[in-house]
Amino acid sequence: MSDARELVAIREIAHAFLLAEHPGDVQQFALDRVTPLLGASFSLVMQLGADGELLRPVAQHEWPAPYRSWIGALRVRVGDGPSGVAVAERRLVEVVDLFEDPSLDGWHEVARELGFRSIMAAPLETADGPIGAVAFYFADATTVTDEQRALVRLVADQLAAATDKSRRTEALRRVNAALAEANAELEQQAQSWAAAQRARDASDTLVVDALLGLTGADDSRVPEQRLQAVHALAVAAHEYVEATQPAFVLKPADVDPRDVLQQAIQRWRTRAPMVPVQVDEPTVLLPTMRADPHWLLRTLELVLGLGVAGAAVDGGTVRAGIRLGRGFLAVQVAWEGREMFDQLPDQLPTAAPRILRVVPEALRWEARDPYAEARRSVTAMDLPLARALASRLGGELRVELVEPAVSPRELLLVFPVDVDHA
Numbered sequence: 001m002s003d004a005r006e007l008v009a010i011r012e013i014a015h016a017f018l019l020a021e022h023p024g025d026v027q028q029f030a031l032d033r034v035t036p037l038l039g040a041s042f043s044l045v046m047q048l049g050a051d052g053e054l055l056r057p058v059a060q061h062e063w064p065a066p067y068r069s070w071i072g073a074l075r076v077r078v079g080d081g082p083s084g085v086a087v088a089e090r091r092l093v094e095v096v097d098l099f100e101d102p103s104l105d106g107w108h109e110v111a112r113e114l115g116f117r118s119i120m121a122a123p124l125e126t127a128d129g130p131i132g133a134v135a136f137y138f139a140d141a142t143t144v145t146d147e148q149r150a151l152v153r154l155v156a157d158q159l160a161a162a163t164d165k166s167r168r169t170e171a172l173r174r175v176n177a178a179l180a181e182a183n184a185e186l187e188q189q190a191q192s193w194a195a196a197q198r199a200r201d202a203s204d205t206l207v208v209d210a211l212l213g214l215t216g217a218d219d220s221r222v223p224e225q226r227l228q229a230v231h232a233l234a235v236a237a238h239e240y241v242e243a244t245q246p247a248f249v250l251k252p253a254d255v256d257p258r259d260v261l262q263q264a265i266q267r268w269r270t271r272a273p274m275v276p277v278q279v280d281e282p283t284v285l286l287p288t289m290r291a292d293p294h295w296l297l298r299t300l301e302l303v304l305g306l307g308v309a310g311a312a313v314d315g316g317t318v319r320a321g322i323r324l325g326r327g328f329l330a331v332q333v334a335w336e337g338r339e340m341f342d343q344l345p346d347q348l349p350t351a352a353p354r355i356l357r358v359v360p361e362a363l364r365w366e367a368r369d370p371y372a373e374a375r376r377s378v379t380a381m382d383l384p385l386a387r388a389l390a391s392r393l394g395g396e397l398r399v400e401l402v403e404p405a406v407s408p409r410e411l412l413l414v415f416p417v418d419v420d421h422a
Helices: 003-019 023-038 065-073 081-089 102-114 146-214 223-243 257-271 293-313 372-376 382-392
Strands: 042-048 054-061 093-095 118-126 129-138 253-255 277-280 289-291 318-335 396-399 409-420
Touching: 023 042, 023 054, 023 129, 023 146, 042 081, 054 065, 054 081, 054 129, 081 093, 081 102, 081 118, 081 129, 118 146, 129 146, 146 223, 146 382, 223 293, 223 372, 223 382, 253 257, 253 293, 257 277, 257 293, 257 318, 257 372, 289 293, 289 409, 293 318, 293 372, 293 382, 293 409, 382 396
Parallel strands: 277 318
Antiparallel strands: 042 054, 042 129, 093 118, 118 129, 253 289, 318 409, 396 409
16 A cells, blocks of 8 residues: 555545535545555445444445445444444454454355455544444455554544534534524513513503592492492402413313303393393304313403493493304404594504503493493403403404494404314
8 A cells, every 4th residue: 555645545534524514525535535545345434323232334435236225224233243343342353354253154144245355344433432433345355554554543533533523513503503592582581571561560550540540539439339340450450460470371171162152241241231232143163162261251251341331331232253264263342332442543443552451431430320330340451351361362352443433343352273164
């Protein structure tokens, strides 16, 4: 073997190590350069699997063509054969004449089929231990020289370093990706917490304003009725805090949305019988929803209550119904009467902000107001609570702000469903 050719091969392999993006590139390059220098017929690089027991091929040079198609299925157990022994004992293994070695009887048939008689195998080692082996196969009985051994060891070291470099680079990439993802999640979580805090601050203001209105010393309304309204406000405020906590727990079940809507309507017919609530029956078969029955009922009750309070001002009617679309189910509550929500003239029509205030005048009642019961049961917290619960249930409460003279008013609860309805 020419020293000059060996030096050129070593230099080329080192150059490939620096430039290659994948260890397979270095492995193939090294085999293509070194196998002819050694006078070997063909060669193979094997990598140790995650189980630490089996070696599998990852690169080859001039593997016999009739058997090249099944090389991917080849597996060598650590400790078995020259390559397995090289890995198990972490040393260079030389077999001058395989057919003269009784310990390798099991390899004779394979050697005849592939056409080799001599093998030299070296382990690929890193600081963490062996990671594979490189093997060179010779057609005739061959005794290698010290220079050839040194070259094989050098090549094995380069191949191991290339694989180790790739693994560490990939591990670093995964760590960086995980850190980036964690940072993004933390940033998103911080934004969510900040938004939730702003919403809670706004809701606190709503509660305080409502309490001041209900407990004013100059209010002529019956104290007992005002206490009922304060109680309803306290319940809604407590539920809002609960619904906006990260630890809020739902107990999902299969729910028929028509049954839940009927329950909510019945509650309001009992509570405010003077306000007509009409039901638009769906014209198609509705799928069941996967939702928490308690909180779904509470959400529908809140939305219906806002419609009832709006209709009660002018003796209007509330209409409720369910529509089924492609991938969604919508509960619609419309009423003829007063607008219930704050709005700005230059924003019409527009989507509601996160905290949309119920107009305070819509919740006031006189001492002998025939609709007092309806308005006492609706609070300033009902809209933000309904929106929070709808979001927790996987849906959305849509509020369409319209011109004061436009009627009917409408609230829309939209939930995704798993039925693709045409």
